[in-house]
Amino acid sequence: MRALAEFIMHSRVQAALVVAGCVSLPLFYWLGAAAGCLILLKYGLKNSFGVLSLGLLSALIWWLQFSDPRVLLVLLGSSSLALVLRASESWVRTLLVSVALGLIYSVILSKVFCSQIEALSQEIIKILPMIIEDFYRQLLVGERARLALMITPILTGLIAALLQFVSVLSLILGRYWQAVLYNPGGFSREFYNIxxxxxxxxxxxxxxxxxxxxxxxxxxxxxxxxxxxxxxxxxxxxxxxxxxxxxxxxxxxxxxxxxxxxxxxxxxxxxxxxxxxxxxxxxxxxxxxxxxxxxxx
Incomplete structure (x- = not known):
C-alpha cells in the first residue's frame, strides 16, 4: 500500500492515472476514491481538481454506459468528506457529515434506481412467506401490508448506507496513506481516539x-x-x-x-x-x- 501511495504522489499524471484507472474498474472504484482523497487531503480542491476531473469523467461514463451511478456517488462523496476532514481536522464532524451524505445518496437512488429497487422489492415480497415462514404466518393482514411497504425503503437505505460506508472507508484509506508518507503514526492517534x-x-x-x-x-x-x-x-x-x-x-x-x-x-x-x-x-x-x-x- 505504501508503494501505491508513493506512486500516486510522485506526479499529477500518475495520480490521475490511478484515480481514473481504478474508477474505471468496477471492483476497484473504492481504491480510486481513496487515491482522490489522498490528493485532496494533501493539496486541497484547487490544486487537485485536474487530477479528480479525469476520475469524475470515468465515473460519469460508467453511469451513462451502464446506468450505474454508484461509482460517481462514492467518488464525489468521499472527496466531499476529505474536504471536510481537511478543513476541520475532526473525524467526529466528518462522520456526522457522512449522515447527510447518506441521505443524499438515498434521494438520488430513489430517483435513479426507482424502477430497479421497486422490481427487486416485489421479488422479495413474493418470497418473504418462504424465507420467514413461521413468523409471516403469525402476522395479521395489516401487518403483512406494512411489512411489504417497508421493503423498498429498507433496500434504498441499505444501498445508501453501503455507499456511505464505502465513502468513509475510502477516506480512511486516503488518510492512512497520507500519514504513512508525511506523518508516521498520525493516523493511529487520530483513529484510535475517535x-x-x-x-x-x-x-x-x-x-x-x-x-x-x-x-x-x-x-x-x-x-x-x-x-x-x-x-x-x-x-x-x-x-x-x-x-x-x-x-x-x-x-x-x-x-x-x-x-x-x-x-x-x-x-x-x-x-x-x-x-x-x-x-x-x-x-x-x-x-x-x-x-x-x-x-x-
Whole structure:
C-alpha cells in the first residue's frame, strides 16, 4: 500500500492515472476514491481538481454506459468528506457529515434506481412467506401490508448506507496513506481516539429509533445513522487494543466475524459506540490505571 501511495504522489499524471484507472474498474472504484482523497487531503480542491476531473469523467461514463451511478456517488462523496476532514481536522464532524451524505445518496437512488429497487422489492415480497415462514404466518393482514411497504425503503437505505460506508472507508484509506508518507503514526492517534460525544450519540440514537418505529419511509434513516456509530465502535476496539486492554487477536477475530456474521457484529458495534459515548471506556480505564499506579507508590 505504501508503494501505491508513493506512486500516486510522485506526479499529477500518475495520480490521475490511478484515480481514473481504478474508477474505471468496477471492483476497484473504492481504491480510486481513496487515491482522490489522498490528493485532496494533501493539496486541497484547487490544486487537485485536474487530477479528480479525469476520475469524475470515468465515473460519469460508467453511469451513462451502464446506468450505474454508484461509482460517481462514492467518488464525489468521499472527496466531499476529505474536504471536510481537511478543513476541520475532526473525524467526529466528518462522520456526522457522512449522515447527510447518506441521505443524499438515498434521494438520488430513489430517483435513479426507482424502477430497479421497486422490481427487486416485489421479488422479495413474493418470497418473504418462504424465507420467514413461521413468523409471516403469525402476522395479521395489516401487518403483512406494512411489512411489504417497508421493503423498498429498507433496500434504498441499505444501498445508501453501503455507499456511505464505502465513502468513509475510502477516506480512511486516503488518510492512512497520507500519514504513512508525511506523518508516521498520525493516523493511529487520530483513529484510535475517535469517540462520538454523548449529544451526538443521543441524536443518532433518536434518529435510529424514529426510523425503526415512526413510519416505513423513515427506515432508511436508521440504517444511515448507524454508519458513524459502527466506525466509532471499530475505533473503540482499536483504541483498547492499542492501550493494551485487549489482545491483538481481538482485532483479527473482529474482522473475520464482521465479514462472516455482519448481521450480528454490525449492531454490536453500534451498541458499543453508544455506550462509549455515554461512559468513555478508554478514559475510565486510563484513569483507573493511573489510580492503581499511584496507590502502589
Amino acid at each position: 469517540r462520538l460525544p454523548v449529544e451526538l450519540v443521543m441524536l443518532l440514537l433518536v434518529c435510529i429509533v424514529s426510523g425503526l418505529y415512526c413510519g416505513s419511509q423513515l427506515v432508511l434513516l436508521a440504517l444511515i445513522c448507524s454508519v458513524p456509530l459502527v466506525f466509532a465502535g471499530l475505533a473503540l476496539i482499536h483504541g483498547l487494543v492499542a492501550q493494551k486492554y485487549l489482545a491483538k487477536f481481538w482485532l483479527v477475530g473482529l474482522y473475520v466475524t464482521f465479514l462472516l456474521f455482519m448481521q450480528l457484529i454490525y449492531p454490536l458495534l453500534v451498541i458499543l459506540a453508544i455506550f462509549d459515548g455515554l461512559i468513555d471506556f478508554r478514559s475510565r480505564l486510563t484513569l483507573r490505571d493511573a489510580d492503581n499506579s499511584s496507590d502502589k507508590h
